[in-house]
């Protein structure tokens with residue numbers, strides 16, 4: 001079945017009323033017929049009908065056994081780490097999302113969970129870095145912001161051979177582009193704040209498990225720790241997902257054209273986009289992802305923060321903001337914004353230079369977006385020659 005049709009018809013009609021839009025069950029508790037006798041809902045931290053629609057939808061879209069909705073992407077990541085115990089080790093992608101790095105390092109290391117980081121795009125590095133204590137391999141693919149791609153199938157085999165779990169942060173790809181559980185991963189997490197909701201209007205997170213058994217463990221953690229998603233935000237994410245396939249297709253078409261244009265721009269040095277054949281992981285991206293996605297990063301011929309700052313400040317349609325995955329285009333300067341907390345040496349090593357600019361390409365018309373960037377480059381070029 002076509003993905004868009006599949007999504008729309010995976011959202012059930014309300015069984016009670018026939019409402020075609022999922023009702024928002026704004027309630028904390030549910031009246032019971034007799035003590036312990038109820039319709040499957042007793043207290044809304046444990047279960048809520050609106051949240052359940054989202055959770056079951058995400059399990060379906062990721063081809064998993066069970067799905068869970070959390071109050072943020074980081075709360076979803078936190079729930080997965082809670083599967084571990086003191087003494088266990090996490091092996092993580094070196095280019096990891098800053099918030100995940102902060103959580104692993106500054107919260108979980110003090111509880112005796114250690115984390116090693118390695119370049120997971122090279123399978124030999126993963127094999128070398130796994131130890132007997134490794135209980136969880138953590139990857140993002142593509143990564144943020146330089147869009148490195150790791151071979152999920154190959155890493156899943158390493159995880160199996162070493163009896164540890166593989167969790168893939170699938171935020172950048174979304175399930176319409178990439179299904180990590182089909183490639184052998186045990187868990188998938190999302191920041192639903194990004195493509196799933198798609199409109200830059202909420203914060204949410206998702207965990208999907210491959211097995212019922214892992215699902216039972218995450219369910220226990222979700223209820224015990226309590227970082228659940230509200231009924232209204234659950235409803236908004238479901239509504240966002242209704243157009244996910246259409247949006248990701250349009251984000252990708254636009255981003256592909258913008259990436260190709262940026263390659264021809266004289267002020268630009270490197271363009272990072274998995275849809276370009278020059279991307280170092282292009283081949284694996286083609287195999288594993290249906291769409292290259294809507295995020296592009298590029299740096300400048302002169303690694304000058306002032307120049308990069310000027311560029312990100314004067315675009316018309318690309319609004320200067322953190323985050324990504326919304327219908328409106330955003331631009332950001334990672335060294336001063338999303339990646340400011342990462343030590344300069346580590347930041348440089350992963351390609352996040354002072355002039356690296358990240359675009360979250362929206363669904364505006366591609367020509368309008370390209371004109372916006374062309375105007376900005378023309379303007380800074382004039383300023384540069386005046387200054388020189």
Ligand SMILES: *Cc1c(COP(=O)(O)O)cnc(C)c1O
Pocket residue numbers: 072073074075097099140144169171172190191192193194203204205
């Ligand atoms: C944004 C993001 C997160 C964190 O999600 P929040 O919803 O902001 O808590 C995790 N992973 C990736 C790849 C992200 O982009």
